[in-house]
Amino acid sequence: MNDFLRLLFGRRARLRWIHLILGGALAMPYVFVGQLVVGPAMDSRYVFNDLPLQLLSFAVGLPLAAVTAAVFPLTRPLESGAVRSLCGIGADRLAHGPARTWAAKGRAAAWFTLHLGFGGIISGMSLAVPPFAGFLTALPLLVWLGGDTLVELPGPLDHTWVLALAPVAGVATMLALAGCAAVSGTLLARWAPVLLGPAPEDRLAAAEARAADLAVRNRLARELHDSVGHALSAVTLQASAARRVLDTDPEFVREALAAIEDTTRRTVGELDAVLGVLRDGDAPGTAPAPTLAGDLAGLLRRTRACGLRVTSTVGVDPEALPPVLSREAYRIVQEGLSNALRHAGDATSVTLSIGIADGHLEITVENPLERAPSCRPGGGHGLRGIADRARLLGGTAEAGPERGAWRLHVRLPMKGPA
Template identity: 85%
Template sequence: MSAYVRFLFGGRARRRWIHLILGGALAMPYVFVGQLVVGPATDSRYVFNDLLLQLLSFAVGLPLAAVTAALFPLTRSLEAGAVRSLCGVEAGLLAHGPARTRAAKGRTAAWFTLHLGFGGIISGMSLAVPPFAGFLTALPLIVWLGGAEAVELPESLDQPWVLALAPVAGMATLLALAGCAAVCGALLARWAPALLGPTPEDRLAAAEARAADLAVRNRLARELHDSVGHALSAVTLQASAARRLLDTDPEFVREALAAIEDTTRRTVGELDAVLGVLRDGDAPGTAPAPTLGADLDGLLRRTRAGGLRVTATLAADPEALPPVLSREAYRIVQEGLSNALKHAGDQVSVRLRIEVADGHLEITVENPVVCAPECRPGGGHGLRGIADRARLLGGTMAGGAAEAEAAGAGPVKTGAVAGIWRLRVRLPMKGPA
């Protein structure tokens, strides 16, 4: 019983009733236009005095409402907002933008017609039924106070039992009104996802927007990881080496501190450039992104300042590379050296080779893998970023280590060389940059 009461008079039913009344209000201009057509067509001067002519005017106005909804794409956005607020339909089931395609406009026109049609009927009933129900409810009291002459009833209804049942009929009329409003509101709420929901084109556009947003987030993650992560690894190694040699080699300590200062200053500039590009695009005034041709020497110099021996073999001219390829190749080399800083220690050498073969730029980074007693947790994102960069450029990435113990060298001790890590990236010189 309580479920029926909530269905008829609950908060959701009342909000849907308001939604229907709004539909009736929106239908009034179209009804007035319909009266301008019906009046001359039927040679009637007072259309308001004839219920049949009013209904005919209402029927003539509904097609005009459908045409309006089809001509104005924003109708879908307005109607979807009203449905979300008043009909209790989940936002994910409704479209968020205007109707662009012919199918979407047709479904919006059908919905607008239904909304105004049901709304006009329920609005008319809401205006006429309550006074009539109130009269029936008060009829016995009116007759008792004023006598039978106070109300002129037809002879067939001028019976005592009619007066006794009049209040019951009045309450039943109100319940019928509430039932009609609840049913119409429930039907509109059920049909709303089908008529106001996203079309396949809308879903595709939303998926493309999500993909673009995810691409921006991934790009931000890659840039921050490669630039800031490398800088922190280099600064950590340089500071560690400077601390160990503070008393024995002051000249090296000065060089390490200068390298730390240069690394941090440059990283702040790169961070501003990354955030500026992601925030405003390639806005003027932002520092250019580092490239292999212009910034490789500085990257090697800062890496060597921490004590890491880097042997670089350049079989290609970095300055002759396309800008996009040069920028992404710089980040790949930077991440490869960062991995060497993290896992090879500062007492081993790293071999870097950059060459062009078969129309591809090949980058190879080799370094011994040292089993250090402490390892940084939460790592592993650098190789994923390199793979993403290579894939976006149409290239490939391969990386792996040959374990010394698996090769028959016996158990690996902490601090010993466990194997050789080799990172190899092939990028096409001309590809989907």
């Protein structure tokens, strides 16, 4: 019994009933337009007081509703939002964008017509049945209190047994109304994913949007890893070196502190630029992205301040490089030097070579192999990020031990996919 009452009057049933009432409210303008057509056609001035003419006006208005849904693409997202909130349909089973193709518009029009059709009928019943059911339920009491002065019954109802059954009939009428509303709501909920669900083109667009979002996330992850990771490694080593010679070499400590200040200030600017992408979609941040042309000298200076001897050979004019290539090359050099800082052990030298060969920009970073790069928990993404950057530019990246040294070698085409 409880399950039966929950089916008719539970929270889901009540929300679906509200959804049907909403459909009836949306149907009213179309009914009024139907009256303007039916009245002159049937030569009647009182369409509103004639139930058959009202039903005919309702039938005339429904095709107009279908046309409206087909003409206005936003009908589908609006109806999807109402179905998700009131009918208990999961968001993943509904399309949330405007209908673009004629097939999608046709399904949206069919749904809108069904919503208004069922909603108009249930709304009309909801207006008429409760007063009638209340009258039947109170009929014996009215007759007992006032007799014929309050209620004048037709002959067939002027019987004691009929009066006794009137409250039962009133309750049964309300249950019938609730049953009709529950069945209508269930049918609409079952048809909603079919008529308002995503079409193949919608699924394709959603997949493309997810792929684009994933690409942005990966790019942001690489930028954060390269800029912040390098800065933390450099600042840690600079602070450690300064602490060791604090009492014996004040000049070195002063240089290390200046390098820490420069590194952190620059990294905050890069971090703000990356977070600006998160705040503003894909808009540029407040700080420009570092490039090989404008920032290589500062990167080498900050790295040397960590106590690492860097021997650099630059056989190309960085100003002549394309902006995208210059930016990605800077990040690759930065990550290569960061790996040397983190994993060089007691070795204190690294060799950097940048040049052009066979139409490719070649970047080589070598340091003595005191220990192999470790795969720390949650880390080890630097070499993978370098490989991703090289692959996106149509190049290659190789890293590993070679003749007693750890060698990173990257080849980037001077002209290729940007």
